[in-house]
Amino acid sequence: MRNFVLRNFQCLSFLSRKALFRSILKNHVRNVGFGLERKHKSYSTLNQDPKAASVYTHKNAEVSFTADKYLNLKRNPNFSELTQEDITFFQSVLPSNNIIVGNEDDLLPYNIDWMRKYRGKSKLIVRPKTTKQISEILKYCNDRRLAVVPQGGNTGLVGGGVPVFDEIVISTNNLNKIRSFDHLSGSLICDGGCILENLDNYLAEKGFMMPLDLGAKGSCQIGGNVATNAGGLRLLRYGSLHGSVLGLEVVLPDGTVLDNLVTLRKDNTGYDIKQLFIGSEGTLGIIAGVSIQTPRKPKAVNVVLLGSNSFEKVQETFIRAKDELTEILSAFEFWDANSVKLIQAHIVQGSKFPLDTNYPFYILIEVSGSNKVHNDEKLSSFLENLLENQIVGDGVVAQDETQAKVIWAIREGIPEACNKAGSVYKYDLSMPLECMYKLVEDLRRKLMDAGVYGKDLPINNVIGFGHIGDGNLHLNVSAQNYTPEITALIEPWIYEWTEKHNGSISAEHGLGLMKAEYLRYSKSSSMINIMKKIKKELDPNGIMNPYKFLPD
Amino acid sequence: MRNFVLRNFQCLSFLSRKALFRSILKNHVRNVGFGLERKHKSYSTLNQDPKAASVYTHKNAEVSFTADKYLNLKRNPNFSELTQEDITFFQSVLPSNNIIVGNEDDLLPYNIDWMRKYRGKSKLIVRPKTTKQISEILKYCNDRRLAVVPQGGNTGLVGGGVPVFDEIVISTNNLNKIRSFDHLSGSLICDGGCILENLDNYLAEKGFMMPLDLGAKGSCQIGGNVATNAGGLRLLRYGSLHGSVLGLEVVLPDGTVLDNLVTLRKDNTGYDIKQLFIGSEGTLGIIAGVSIQTPRKPKAVNVVLLGSNSFEKVQETFIRAKDELTEILSAFEFWDANSVKLIQAHIVQGSKFPLDTNYPFYILIEVSGSNKVHNDEKLSSFLENLLENQIVGDGVVAQDETQAKVIWAIREGIPEACNKAGSVYKYDLSMPLECMYKLVEDLRRKLMDAGVYGKDLPINNVIGFGHIGDGNLHLNVSAQNYTPEITALIEPWIYEWTEKHNGSISAEHGLGLMKAEYLRYSKSSSMINIMKKIKKELDPNGIMNPYKFLPD
Known part of the structure; x- marks a missing residue:
């Protein structure tokens, strides 16, 4: 943004601040922390090259079975068990390199989710290349009452894409045209x-x-x-x-x-x-x-990072962004001071945060549109108004694409920083904006009252971040270990709180295995009843992704 | 648009061209021709004041019954007939002024659609004020197997909102909070x-x-x-x-x-x-x-009318509009020369069209956004490019809201002009853009070959207009009279053509009574099969709006 002058705003000069951001850039990429990205990629590689799997399967073998953790889940006896005859059938439909059977190491990447939280016991992976092959496979499984799990990139967060017992995994990896x-x-x-x-x-x-x-x-x-x-x-x-x-x-x-x-x-x-x-x-x-x-790719994108003194001010900033940036507003994200502490402790140790002062809340705003000059003018006027009216304390505007990526990397490094800090209880909720951060505060208070939250205590951090524009809060609780006691303190309390505030217990992650039994907190029994009717109508034998999504 | 200069573009000065547009303004409103608007309003009024109905019921009484026109439709004998006991029940749920029973004149506005094309024989209209009342009414009707038709503003175009036989009309007029x-x-x-x-x-x-x-x-x-x-x-x-x-x-x-x-x-x-x-x-x-x-209301809106020499140029204009106007583009409509002839003959007789030269195609583009100066700059640059590259022949840009309304009124006056020209066969189709206008040309040729299209022949006009941005064509055939012979020439030919070009036989009007039997042209038997399962599951007695929507 050339000739862009704002009193309190620091215009990030990439050259002078390069060192400052180098470590952030090193550890982050635009879309996800490198660590996670690497894990994802490795799965893809593994699927192609079984030999390369050995390094990872060693670690994967440590992940405990879902069935051993969720003791209430029992294998549905109506489902058949895989026979040699079944395998022979699948071999008649697919070439041999699109079937994985027998070798535990080769099966493992499909049995474990990428968070390494869920682990199934599938003995067969089929990887059809055509719709016709999927059709033949599913028809056979349905006739034979063989349960299946459709699996895409295996990047889900609620255990929906991996088997629980011996369901056959139908991978869509080969459907890539x-x-x-x-x-x-x-x-x-x-x-x-x-x-x-x-x-x-x-x-x-x-x-x-x-x-x-x-x-x-x-x-x-x-x-x-x-x-x-x-x-x-x-x-x-x-x-x-x-x-x-x-x-x-x-x-x-x-x-x-x-x-x-x-x-x-x-x-x-x-x-x-x-x-x-x-x-x-x-x-x-x-x-x-x-x-x-698909929409047109915007010709110009810009990103700004703001420091805010209260969640009320965050909301006011959002209202003004909708009002003044309207058609060019393309993201409005927030995170709290605790999130920054985690980032600084685990991702960019020793580096200085782009804003000089600490704020209780931070805001990332992205604008994008067809005309850079117009975008910049709107953004400039918007930021001036924010400062004049003391709605934000300070801010930086990215001067180029690299700086924009740096600001995005802070926001997107939060989940990774949290993962590095300990065992993470992840919640993905949506609710009316005005009560969004109250949940984080209420949970902190509850955990403090229970004497488990603080330095050297079982829970070392509770952070809130997410998509303000969608009313979508990601609430992460960072603990020393997963324990039934901590789980019992948080759940179902957090779902009850969400229900009471007309929210959803799953904004975007879905239900999967993790939240199936909590569906009632977001949907009435009449709604669940219709869902069950539809499930029964389309999948009368219940072979599709069983044990998940809907409560029993 | 201040200081807006384009070589070939005429900047509409409202003061100097006032007289020219006066007649258009007089005859049109922004949303629909006055005539239609009046009819709509009168229905609302009728519902409140039965005495005012007499003027209209006289004309309505001339509309023939749907059951007499669609001889293949038979009243479903599984449905009960209304008894005095039923009426007594409804009187226990609703105050007397929210029930219409007995008086034919009072029933008529609910039995006839606003196009005066469909007419049912309902003997009872109920007008609940609360969700609880709807629930009580529906439960009773379901238990008693009394068929019902939900009716909103009764503005549908496919006969979906009025009864066919003696279905009870459940009007939502009183649910207005x-x-x-x-x-x-x-x-x-x-x-x-x-x-x-x-x-x-x-x-x-x-x-x-x-x-x-x-x-x-x-x-x-x-x-x-x-x-x-x-x-x-x-x-x-x-x-x-x-x-x-x-x-x-x-x-x-x-x-x-x-x-x-x-x-x-x-x-x-x-x-x-x-x-x-x-x-x-x-x-x-x-x-x-x-x-x-709900989105933010844009602070600035502008409208432009362009003349184009071919449908290919219309498409090219659309691509450029998406590319250059992107986030501020809010409408992209088109109509053909025949549409303008109808407008001039029936709506604005003797008035001059805003563009001096005649073109085979006309385009209306609306832009809207948060900053008038930016919008105007984008629009100006876009229009200059169009002219420089000879993609459009000529155009006018509205100078104020009134002129914008005038341009919109031309587009929105087309259906009314067509109605005034004779009996109209209306088709609402969507399809890939490149073949959209070919359908109009193919139909004209087909009707000419059959010797029915031309001066003093049964069909006097075939026009195409609609929403380019959504690939949605409105094709109207203006005839001297509705005849089975003309219908047979057009249908199902037009649906077959649409199917062959991967289109939809109903882009936005719906299926209602008019297109239920043609659904197969847009949906496979597997899809229709699932629809029927869902219908059966949610409405097992089939009391909701029978005889419509899905084929038998």
């Missing part, structure tokens, strides 16, 4: 297994972008994104997948292929069946193809 | 019977707007908008209701109230059941309450 792109309408049709980042790169060359962006973009697959109704960083601007997905190709448990890969923005012909699969977490069918509306 | 508005998140909660324009006016005072806009806004109700997944003029910018509706309160046929009136932008807890009701056209339940995400 872009089928068509229409530059006139911006509609993209691709296989469900295409990696989000690959799609975004493909579109970038054509001046378009994916309407969603999330930390796991380097590994997560569009079919999995749709199946989990992934939210992420661009929802504020481009809306949810319920609005941007135009059509789906879904294989039902009985092998029926629902072909609804239309590219139409308007289509009022009957119930919008595809919506049922958006957010169904693999419990109704497998998403083999996706048609999605 | 705004329940809450959160200026922080922009979420509005209101009764399903709130009139769209009233909601928009309410929000305008707070600096917000409804994310949808359509011709019937003065009469249509938000519950009906949701039930029909109304598209309209703002979809290009703000997306469909599948994205902007946050939650619904729906009464199921058995009286169950599905309470899902959340105001959360992110909520991944289970299947997104509310989506099923968006576009269900009253066949699954009654929408008693709506929670919707």
Whole structure:
């Protein structure tokens, strides 16, 4: 932003502050901490090259089985057990390199989620390349009552994409073709297994972008994104997948292929069946193809980091951003002072934070649009108003793309910093904005009153951060260890609190295994009743991703 | 637009051209032709004051019964017939002024759609004021097997909102309270019977707007908008209701109230059941309450009218508009030369069209955003590029809100002009943009070849207009009279053509009675099969809006 002068705002000069940011840049990337990114990538590699797996399987073998941790879960005896005859059938459908069977090391990456929190006991992984193969596999499994787990990039956070017992994993890794792109309408049709980042790169060359962006973009697959109704960083601007997905190709448990890969923005012909699969977490069918509306890639993007003295001021900043930046506002994120302490302790040790003073809250605002000069003028006027009215204390504006990435890296380094600090209890909640941070404060007080929160105590930190623009709070509790006592202090209290404040117990992560039994805190029994009817109607044998999503 | 100079562009000076536009302004309003508007209003008035009905009922009485025109439709004998005991029950639930029974004149406005094309034979209208009353009414009807038709503003175009036989009409006219508005998140909660324009006016005072806009806004109700997944003029910018509706309160046929009136932008807890009701056209339940995400009202809006020499150039203009106007583009409409002839013949006789030269195609572009100077600069640069590259021939830019309304009035006067020209066969289709206008040309050729299209022939005009931004074509055929021969020439040919080009036979009007039997042209048998399962599951007795929506 040339000639951009604001009294209190420091214009980050990348050259002079390079050293300061080097360590941040070294440890972070735009989308997720390098550590996580590496783990993701390694899974992909493992799938291709079983020999490379040995280094990782050693560590993976330490992860305990889900079935040993969730003692209330029992294998459904209605499901058949895998036989040699079954394997022979799958071998008739798929070439041998697309079937993994027998070798524990090769099976392991598909049995364990990337958080290494859940571990199943699947004995067979099938990796179809075509919709027809998925159809043949599912029809067979349905007829034989063999339970299955659809698995995309295996980047989920609630244990939804890995087996619990011996469910067959149907991996969509091999479904990775872009089928068509229409530059006139911006509609993209691709296989469900295409990696989000690959799609975004493909579109970038054509001046378009994916309407969603999330930390796991380097590994997560569009079919999995749709199946989990992934939210992420661009929802504020481009809306949810319920609005941007135009059509789906879904294989039902009985092998029926629902072909609804239309590219139409308007289509009022009957119930919008595809919506049922958006957010169904693999419990109704497998998403083999996706048609999605993609927006133009903005020609200019800028990012600003602000320090704020109260959560009320954060909200006021948001109202003004909506009012003054309106059509160019593309992200509005926040985090608290405790998050910064974690970042400083575990990610950028010894480095100075971009803002000189400490604030209880920090705000990241991203603007993007078709004209850099116009964006900068709007942003400049907006920031001046904030300062004049003492709504924020201080701030920095990125001077180029690299600096913008640095500011984003702070926000996106928080989960990683938290992971490094200890065992993390992760909660992903949405609620009306005005009460969002009260939950963090109430939980801190509760844990202090219980005598477990503080220096050298079982819980060393409780942090709040997330997407202000979507009312989506990520609340992380950093503990020395996972213990039943701590769990019992937090749950179901945190869900009850959320229910009382008209919130959702899962804003964007989904239900998976982790939250299935807590669904009642966000949905009435009548709603759950209809969900169960739909599940029964589409998957009468219950073979699709069992033990998860819906309560018994 | 101050200091806005373009070589070929005429800057409309309202003062000097006042006389020219006066007649257009006189005959049009922003949202719909005055004639239609009056009809809508009169229905509302009629509902309040039965005495005022006499003038209209005289004309309405001439409309023939749907049952006499659609001879394949037979009253379902499983449905009970209304008894005095039933009426006594409804009188116990509702005050007497919310029940209409017996008087034919009073029943008539609810039995006839506003196009005066469909006419039912209902003997009872109930007008509940609360969700609880709807629940009691529906439960009773379900137990007694009394068929019902939910009716909102009665502005539908496919006969979905009026009875066919003696179905009881459940009108939502009395459900008209705004329940809450959160200026922080922009979420509005209101009764399903709130009139769209009233909601928009309410929000305008707070600096917000409804994310949808359509011709019937003065009469249509938000519950009906949701039930029909109304598209309209703002979809290009703000997306469909599948994205902007946050939650619904729906009464199921058995009286169950599905309470899902959340105001959360992110909520991944289970299947997104509310989506099923968006576009269900009253066949699954009654929408008693709506929670919707509302965007900021733009501070500056401008409109431009362009003349284009080919449909290819129209498409090129659209690509450039997406590329250069991107985040401020809020409408991109088109119409053909034949549409203008109709406008000139029937709406603004003797008046000069704003552009001096005739073009085969016309384009309306609306831009809106938070900063007038920025909008104007983007628009100016965009228009200069169009002229320099000879992509458009000529154009005018509105100089103020009144002129903007005049340009909009031309676009929105087309359906009315067509109605005045004769009996109109209306088609509402969506398809890939590149083949959109080919359908109009192919149909003209087909009708010419059949010897029915031309001066003094049965068909006097075939026009194409619509929403380029959404790939949504409105194709109107203006005939001397409705005849089975003409119908047979057009249908199902037009649906087959649309199917062949991967289009939808109903972009935004819905299926209703008109298109139920043609659903197969847009949806596979597997999709229709699932729709039927869902219908059966939620409305096992089939009492909700029978004879429509799904084929037998």
